[in-house]
Amino acid sequence: MLHDSLDPFLAHIRRCNTAIVPGARRRITAGNRSFGLADPRVFDAMTAFGYAHGGEFHLPDGSALQPLGEKLAALGLFRPHDELFDVFDTDNRVIGRIDRGALPLLGCTAAGVHLNGLVETPDGFSLWMGHRAQNKRLDPGKLDHLAAGGICTGLSPMEALIKEAGEEAAIPPALAAQASPVATLRYAMERPEGLRQDTLFCYDLVLPRSFTPQPVDGEVAFFELMPLERVFEIVRDTDDIKFNVNLVLIDLFLRRGLFSPQETAELRQALGQ
Known part of the structure; x- marks a missing residue:
């Protein structure tokens, strides 16, 4: 296995579930x-x-x-x-x-989409990660998914995914539409802006090796293709990734078999799956 302890992964999950509801609300x-x-x-x-x-x-x-x-x-x-x-x-x-x-x-519930942009290489899978722009109001400069965003009024999760993939990474609609829904994650978190009660619709998309995403709307400064093992290490060892992206990545690691069956059961329970 690629790790010695579940504590760092469980800590990311706990940090996204800090809300006491209703509390003083x-x-x-x-x-x-x-x-x-x-x-x-x-x-x-x-x-x-x-x-x-x-x-x-x-x-x-x-x-x-x-x-x-x-x-x-x-x-x-x-x-x-x-x-x-x-x-x-x-x-x-x-x-x-x-x-x-x-x-x-x-204290309203909100929904968003997150896209794991995977590339199959001779050495295994790599993942496109975005470096958030320094002027972002939330977690500036941190690592993020290839594309992610909230679901605006009137859009389905897939329609929102196609929209965000085009606006953030110049992914053509026909290519983005090939993404597969893989998980739905929920959390309730205390943030400076208030109570985050979020539902994340998560997707995987295997991209051609010839495709290179390009920042379009300024939310991402640049993209970096990282081996999946390297992303695993960043989640395990740092807080360099946007808070809720860690949850989606842990789910990805679980589905890619990077944990033992016992560890998988413990992490899935922590994620509420």
Whole structure:
């Protein structure tokens, strides 16, 4: 095996599952549907907007969500991303939409896609890794997947994957569409921006050796092709990779047989699989 202890891998998983729910947060409903947990930083604003009801916050319906996000951004409570994301109730039904930057403050669930860009070489599999731009607001300069991003309003996971693959790495749509869904991961994490309750739809794509990804939208400074064993060592020995990318990579290592059966069972349990 390529390692002596599971502790570094379990530590990455624990770091993505630090949330105490509900903690000091208050439940939010829209109509009769529960959809989030408000951060204490928005309590005064939500009360001023007339949404406080008996220790909770209540919006008339889902159509109030987008205007709510605009009001919270105008107060400087979050920096808008100018991307609308669907808001889901606790039964996983879409009830409205809001700027993605508001999701952690309101404790809403969010979904994203992550692409393992694999290349088969005579020495085994390698993985394309992106070096995040230094001006990224989240984890600047860290290693990232070939393509990853949130699922905007109205897109399916595969449609979001094709969009992100083209925008971030110049992967043609027909090639990106060959990606295979391999895992769905979930975590609940305390972050400076609030509560991250994320669902990650993970894909594998085996790319031709002749293909070289190119940064397009500036989110990635450059790409580097690394042997899978080298990526394994970086996950094991460092914190150089964006926090949630570690989870997707651990799943990849499990599927590639880099752990013993007993270790695999322990890590899968930790990942909630």
